[in-house]
Amino acid sequence: MDLGIAGKRALVTGSSAGLGEAIARLLAAEGGAVVVHGRDAARAEKVATAIGAAGVALGDLSTDAGADAVAEAAGDVDILVNNAGAYDHLGWADSTPKDWTAMYEANVVSAVRMIHRCVPTMRERGWGRVVQIGGGLAIQPLAMQPHYTATLAARHNLAVSLARELAGTGVTSNVVSPGAILVGSVRDLLTEIAPAHGWGTSWEEIERAAARDLVPNDIGRLGRPEEIAAAVGYLVSPAAAYVSGATIRVDGGTIRSVH
Incomplete structure (x- = not known):
């Protein structure tokens, strides 16, 4: 396929393994100048070498300093895929307010940091794509992992708000919502x-x-990581110019909802 993104610079956060790696691999194969992000230099460099990436950006996005370092290394990007995040298997009884705060920093504020750092130059150029990797648990949460599922809901919500903010700028904001993926x-x-x-x-x-x-x-x-990457590929392409504030579910029909 030709996504029409040759030469576009893309930052995929959390792309040294798993879903992020698959997304980075697809965008690079389509001619994108991909910046691989991670916190482990060896892992990030290995992926970058394998896919012919344009660069590597290292940093912990749950901190301002880490986000600054990543943004500086990435440069002016046309595509931002906020994939990086954290999860655990705590429930209501053992997830403390401190756990909730840490999860929110890792999964929500981290994305906000990168939006603040990357989107202004997209607006100036009149073209850009922002994609949040969310999840079906955002709208159908279970009893377990309440703090994690709450952050997914926040990621979905902020993407729609950002789409409204970016109306008429040539920059779009959307969500890809994976089901259970085989990593x-x-x-x-x-x-x-x-x-x-x-x-x-x-x-x-x-x-x-x-x-x-x-x-x-x-x-x-x-699901397979490549199936999530394909949905991201569509959203960042010119073919999706009329898609704004949308959630594309790639979950095999796990979420039983018409909304």
Whole structure:
């Protein structure tokens, strides 16, 4: 495919592994000048070398200093994909106010920091794309991970508010909302808990059972990082110029909602 982004400079936060790496890989393959972001230099450099990235930006986006360092290394970008974030498996009983604050800093304020640093130059040039990586739990939260799901809702909300702010500027703001995606950590977790659930021994059996019992969807499997990257690719392309404040769900039909 030709997304029409050749030469566009793109910063994908949290792109030294997982979803972010897949997004960075696709944008680079489409001719984008991609800046790989991470906190571990070796991991970020490895991805950057593999995909032929334009550069590497290192820093902890949950701090102003880290965001400053990343913005300086990235330079003036045309595309900002806010993918970086954190999650844990705490519930209401063991997630303290301090945990809530830390999660909000990592998943929401980090994105705001990069918007503040990257979007003004997009507006000046009259073209830009901002994409938040959200999640279906933003609108259908579970009892577990209340602080994490609340940050997803905030990411969805801020993207729409930003779209209203950017009306008429040539810069758009949208959300890609993944379901359960097969990255290394997810496969390891499901394999570990499979015996207790009687999900079988082969990965094919485990994936089908997990998709049935944990994240029921219409496709019967987990998503792949490349499928999330494809949705991001569409939103950052000129073909999506008429898409504003939208959420594209890539979840196999996990979220049962018409909204």
